[in-house]
Amino acid sequence: MLKLPIYLDNNATTPMDPRVLETMTPYFLQHFGNAASRNHPFGWEAEEAVDYAREQVAKLIGADPKEIIFTSGATEGDNLGIKGIFEMYASKGNHIITATTEHKAVLDTCKHIEKSGGEVTYLKVQPDGLVDLKELEAAIKPTTILIAIMYANNEIGTVMPIKEISAIARKHGVLLFTDGTQAVGKIPVDVNKDGIDLMAFTAHKMYGPKGVGALYVRRKNPRVKVTAQMDGGGHERGMRSGTLNVPGIVGFGKACELCMQDMATDTQRISIFRDKLERELMKLEEAYINGSTEFRLPHVTNISFKHVEGEGLLMGFNKNIALSSGSACTSASLEPSYVLKALGLGDDLAHSSLRFGLSRFTTEEEIDYTIKAISETVLKLREMSPLWEMYKEGIDLNSIEWAAH
Amino acid sequence: MAYSDKVIDHYQNPKNVGTLDKSSKSVGTGLVGAPECGDVMRLQIQVDDATGVITDAKFKTFGCGSAIASSSLATEWLKGKSVEDALKIDNMDIVEELNLPPVKIHCSVLAEDAIKAAINDYRVKNGQEPIKFDESVVH
Numbered sequence: 205m206l207k208l209p210i211y212l213d214n215n216a217t218t219p220m221d222p223r224v225l226e227t228m229t230p231y232f233l234q235h236f237g238n239a240a241s242r243n244h245p246f247g248w249e250a251e252e253a254v255d256y257a258r259e260q261v262a263k264l265i266g267a268d269p270k271e272i273i274f275t276s277g278a279t280e281g282d283n284l285g286i287k288g289i290f291e292m293y294a295s296k297g298n299h300i301i302t303a304t305t306e307h308k309a310v311l312d313t314c315k316h317i318e319k320s321g322g323e324v325t326y327l328k329v330q331p332d333g334l335v336d337l338k339e340l341e342a343a344i345k346p347t348t349i350l351i352a353i354m355y356a357n358n359e360i361g362t363v364m365p366i367k368e369i370s371a372i373a374r375k376h377g378v379l380l381f382t383d384g385t386q387a388v389g390k391i392p393v394d395v396n397k398d399g400i401d402l403m404a405f406t407a408h409k410m411y412g413p414k415g416v417g418a419l420y421v422r423r424k425n426p427r428v429k430v431t432a433q434m435d436g437g438g439h440e441r442g443m444r445s446g447t448l449n450v451p452g453i454v455g456f457g458k459a460c461e462l463c464m465q466d467m468a469t470d471t472q473r474i475s476i477f478r479d480k481l482e483r484e485l486m487k488l489e490e491a492y493i494n495g496s497t498e499f500r501l502p503h504v505t506n507i508s509f510k511h512v513e514g515e516g517l518l519m520g521f522n523k524n525i526a527l528s529s530g531s532a533c534t535s536a537s538l539e540p541s542y543v544l545k546a547l548g549l550g551d552d553l554a555h556s557s558l559r560f561g562l563s564r565f566t567t568e569e570e571i572d573y574t575i576k577a578i579s580e581t582v583l584k585l586r587e588m589s590p591l592w593e594m595y596k597e598g599i600d601l602n603s604i605e606w607a608a609h
Numbered sequence: 610m611a612y613s614d615k616v617i618d619h620y621q622n623p624k625n626v627g628t629l630d631k632s633s634k635s636v637g638t639g640l641v642g643a644p645e646c647g648d649v650m651r652l653q654i655q656v657d658d659a660t661g662v663i664t665d666a667k668f669k670t671f672g673c674g675s676a677i678a679s680s681s682l683a684t685e686w687l688k689g690k691s692v693e694d695a696l697k698i699d700n701m702d703i704v705e706e707l708n709l710p711p712v713k714i715h716c717s718v719l720a721e722d723a724i725k726a727a728i729n730d731y732r733v734k735n736g737q738e739p740i741k742f743d744e745s746v747v748h
Contacts, residue, residue: 511671512671513647513648513671513672513673513676514647515647515673515674516620516671516672516673516674516676516677519612519617519620519673519674520620540647550644550645551644551645551646551647552644552645555644555645555647587626588623588626588669588670588677589669589670589671590640590649590650590651590669590670590671591644591649591671592671593628593669601644604640606642606643606644606645606649607641607642607643607722
């Protein structure tokens with residue numbers, strides 16, 4: 205039975221897996237201890253649970269448990285990783301290389317660093333959303349201490365060539381930080397095979413709870429250190445003070461274990477649904493997939509439906525289907541998605557985009573319903589669109605002098 | 610952000626979607642907005658040359674639900690009004706009728722601009738001077 209509303213905004217957050225919640229409950233109620241309490245069983249139980257979760261998390265990314273710093277989420281991980289390196293390696297240099305399509309948590313952290321005397325290069329991406337490796341290498345200077353490039357993009361699902369990027373970073377003795385938020389748990393990520401030095405990721409994008417994440421910090425070849433951004437009791441080997449969120453961490457661990465266990469079967473099923481959704485929606489005229497279709501997460505697609513505005517489109521079905529749009533008609537700026545614009549999309553196409561993120565709970569029925577609802581709405585709104593009419597009459601929309609407002 | 614029932618109703622059952630013959634002397638066409646801003650409105654009026662009354666109005670809009678609703682409502686209000694009275698339609702009347710939130714006021718401004726542009730197009734076609742309007746404030 206099809207149950208409405210349908211949730212296809214899994215890049216924003218995923219539902220929790222009930223198996224995750226089950227492991228968490230006892231740590232709210234019976235085993236509520238503080239993992240830092242060394243002198244009684246409540247503390248011991250909590251510490252043991254955290255240690256176990258640390259192993260589960262580390263295993264998913266091929267790391268050593270000692271390399272996992274628990275945080276409140278990926279935003280904190282991004283801040284700690286980038287600011288922590290900037291401060292720790294200040295004597296070595298002050299230059300960071302990142303890309304224009306990074307998440308705001310990385311971009312705004314870099315902006316902050318610029319105000320604190322750092323220098324940041326923002327690499328443009330190619331039309332498929334990937335960074336140009338030659339440009340990346342050319343941007344490295346003697347003062348470069350860090351390359352911060354995300355593993356997979358949150359809006360278009362593009363997967364960056366992390367192995368190639370890390371090879372360049374290694375060659376020049378520069379550290380590599382990656383925001384792994386969208387990739388970890390969805391595709392195989394191995395910090396050693398990929399050559400990653402630091403990586404931020406979070407539980408709530410992989411069927412775990414909100415409010416907990418991790419920063420991976422390499423301990424060997426090379427040994428990496430970050431300056432703490434939160435002062436206090438010296439938790440997490442001094443890198444992140446604050447009482448550990450034990451139930452959250454336990455859930456995060458379980459979520460990692462499940463992702464590792466189910467990744468192959470989940471991916472196979474979800475990518476079939478994603479491909480069907482995409483194939484059927486691309487049958488509409490003037491529909492365009494944004495970003496690389498070759499290097500991409502298996503559960504994500506981002507499509508622009510030309511001459512239809514994204515928010516208007518969402519309104520046609522958003523009571524029944526949860527999706528997100530690259531349009532920003534509600535924001536004061538009226539600026540559409542900076543990620544889509546970075547791909548070189550015109551504002552019109554950027555305003556006309558929808559982002560689809562499927563999950564392990566997505567069903568074929570939901571996909572079929574979505575295909576039908578979106579196709580109908582696109583057709584209906586195009587009948588109402590003056591741009592569509594002009595396009596059909598062969599008028600070049602660029603030849604019109606628009607009164608920009 | 611939740612839409613008001615009136616916006617939803619206009620979005621689901623838009624009134625007067627369509628196209629009038631823009632080459633006709635009795636038709637005025639206003640095309641406002643820009644694709645890069647995420648909304649474009651085209652509003653057309655058919656004027657009875659003898660009485661100066663708007664006998665028909667049509668629109669097509671590329672934009673969010675509020676932009677579609679604003680233009681749909683504008684066409685409803687225009688029909689049966691004299692050109693002179695049509696000029697009195699204020700964007701705040703649209704805001705009030707549709708309960709538009711502050712971030713959507715620009716949709717109503719666009720509708721008011723479309724009305725004015727359509728009237729001026731009609732005037733110019735019929736040998737009259739275009740009316741000079743003050744720049745809209747909210748854009």
